[in-house]
Amino acid sequence: MPMSPRWIERELDDPDVVPRLCEDLNDLPEALARALAARGIDSLERARRFFRPERADLHDPFEMAGMKRAAARLDEALEAGERVLVYGDYDVDGTTATALMTRFLRSEGVETDYFVPDRFAHGYGLCRAGLDRAKEHGAALVVALDCGVTATDEAAYARELGLDLLICDHHTPATDDDGQPVLPDALAVLDPKRSDGDYPFASLCGCGVGAKLVQATLQQRGASPEEAIEAVLAGFGDLLALAIAADIVPVHGENRIFLREGLEKMRSGEASPGLRALANAAGRLDRADRAVDLLLADNEDDARPLAETLDQINTRRRTLDRETEQEAARRAERQINARSPHALVLADEDWHQGVVGIVASSIVERFYRPTVLLTAADAAEGEDLLKGSARSVSGVNVYDALAGCSELLEQFGGHDYAAGLTLRRANLDAFRERFDDAVGAQVTSPEVLHPVHKVDAPLALEDIGSLKERFWTVLKQFAPHGPSNAKPVFHARNLALARSPRRVGSDGKHLKFTVRPGDGGDGPVSGDATMDAIAFGLGDKFDVLEQSRSDGQPLELLFSVEENTWNGRTSLQLKVRDVRLQEDGAKDNE
Incomplete structure (x- = not known):
């Protein structure tokens, strides 16, 4: 059976960083200073780069091994008007990378086809069928994105066909007995994880590596670094944001800059028509070629029917997900019970x-x-x-x-x-x-x-305040979130229910309740210190809340803080990660 997660406060390399950040950042609340320190932010300058990531912090694409040769070859194709085949992958990172490179090449007047393997007919990665397609269509150059770093045989086949191959991947290369990368014999292999390279940021997604190639190619063609970055972010920032979010790569460094800029582009309504339609199509993409067609759509009329088709496919897919998960869970329980x-x-x-x-x-x-x-x-x-x-x-x-x-x-x-x-x-x-x-x-x-809830800092409800107060003003600047920068999780003790909890949702799996600081009685408390809470998937904790309410035993809560809009009114609420009766069983003020 699933285990209850342990609650563990994140360790800090240097606890003295917290008071220093509080002072340097104009009396920053201690809980937020600790959350920053837990993310490796230990100085005013690092805090500035975290809260105000700038394009100037992006790295020179030519620092990536193989980039000079790759950009020169792509520039040559643009100058000569060669036909190019863009080879992608069928996940979101792969389809966005395919759309990015295809859109760029077509905008430069290059006749460009794309090929995304069918996961069932071709499997993952470079395959001969895609390379045959390139040859049949008269392509001289293949640009492979989000795949290829281990495709030694396929790269050799491309050479047999007379195709130049550029690989833009972010997966871990194979290594020999001495730890050196074993790379395909392609014209260039771009991968920030190459152990023989010096690129400063190893956590780019596949779409990010493709964006770096576009940036380098524009610079190769005479653009300044600033002009090239502007062209990439203005033209493809929305695709980068989608790829970073979907591929679950760490949201720091270059990824944080790309994601932040891309989200701003989407919020401002400047996202491509295909991406706007995609945002309304629920679920996971199924047919990769349809996904790329959608991302390349030039107008809403073309994009909408593609998005509706994907939505219908994914409605069926979610049913399949649920049925498979139920059977897999039964088998997992049997394995665990039989042999641990x-x-x-x-x-x-x-x-x-x-x-x-x-x-x-x-x-x-x-x-x-x-x-x-x-x-x-x-x-x-x-x-x-x-x-x-x-x-x-x-x-x-x-x-x-x-x-x-x-x-x-x-x-x-x-x-x-x-x-x-x-x-x-x-x-x-x-x-x-x-x-x-x-x-x-x-x-x-x-x-x-053993599952763990990692806690950024203790936090009293009284210190949260309202939408307009400093705590929330600073906390919301921690976004965008993702791996390496999850939403800060706080720990509050000695809490009491302000009113009866409720089960919500069609199956009663979620809880809504209101908490206030415990005071050993039912006396008045500050309205600002009473907060609504939502607990998704924690319906089995209802008895814990009821026991606290009937016995007066205080609660401990793990939560993040978020905005909630209901009936036109926006306020802060607690998004509960876990709840339990206070471990020492006593009120802190006794």
């Missing part, structure tokens, strides 16, 4: 390839174990193959764990926390054991496999 593994490897040949990644993430969230979900590969790939997705928890690098099983795998690739893999059915049992051992080698203590 470090990792879960779940396989079913009837599961849909398009949902195994999403469901693997859900299983990790529920059971807090690195998880692999596998299903039958497409018949064209081989009838004896299984393929799927791996997801992990903090402290376990799933890519390294798969690398420890490489002789049992036909193919694998990915990141620290997410990866894809293919293996033969005959190797499934051996892989399950080997993967469990590889994960176990990284589990340095039992706590690694």
Whole structure:
């Protein structure tokens, strides 16, 4: 069964940073100073770059290994009017990268086609079918985005066809026994994770690497760095924002700048028609070619029917997600009860390839174990193959764990926390054991496999104030949020319910309630210190609230602070992450 998360306050390398930040930032509230310090912000200058990220903080694209050669070749194609094929990937990062590069090349007058592999017919990454398409269409150059860094055989095939290949990837390259990258024999391989490169920011998404190539190409063609950056952000900032948010890359450094600028573009109504329509299409993209067509749409009339089609597809997909997750959860419970593994490897040949990644993430969230979900590969790939997705928890690098099983795998690739893999059915049992051992080698203590709520700082309700007060004015500038910059989570103690809690939602899985500082009685308290709270997915905590209300036992709350608009009125509310009866069982003022 799922475990209750531990509450752990984030450790600081230097606790003295907190009072220093409070002083340097004009009496900044201590809870916010501590949240900054937990994000590695330990000086006034770093705080400035965090709250006011500037384009000047973006890195020179030519610092990336291979960029000079790649930009020169793309410039050559523009000058000569060569035909180019843009080769993408079928996830959001890959489709946005495809749209970005295709839009750029077409805006420069280049005849440009694109190819995105079908996840079922072609699988992940560079494939011969896409390279054959380039040759058939008369392309001289292929620009591969969000894939290709491990495609050694496919790069050799491109050379056989007489195609120049530029690879723009952000996945981890393979390495030899000496730790040196093993790269495809392409004209240029751009990847900020190359161990033989010096690029200062390794966490770009695939679309970000493509944007860097566009920036470098514009500079190659005579634009100043400032002009090139303006062209990239004005033309493609919305696509970058979508890719960064969807690919779950760390939201600091260049990603924070790209995301912030892109969100501003979207809020101002300057996003492309396709992206505006996409924002209204619920769920996960299914058909990658339709997604790229949508992102390339020039007007709302073209974009709307594409978005509606995707919405219909994803309505059906969500049903499939739910059914697969229910079955996977049952199997996970059986594995845990039978052998208490470090990792879960779940396989079913009837599961849909398009949902195994999403469901693997859900299983990790529920059971807090690195998880692999596998299903039958497409018949064209081989009838004896299984393929799927791996997801992990903090402290376990799933890519390294798969690398420890490489002789049992036909193919694998990915990141620290997410990866894809293919293996033969005959190797499934051996892989399950080997993967469990590889994960176990990284589990340095039992706590690694125990879910955790990380707390930024203690915070009294009285210190939050209203929408117009300084706490919220500063806190909202922590956005945009994502990995490495999650919404700050605060811990409040000695709380009491101000009125009866309610179950909400069609299935009663959510809670709404109002809390106030506990005072040992029912005396008056400041209205500003009484706050509404919403607890999504915490319906099972209703009895905790009722016990506190009936027994007078104080509550502890983990929460973030957010705006809530209802009936035209906007106020602050607490978004509850967890709630429990106060551990010491006593009121703080007794």
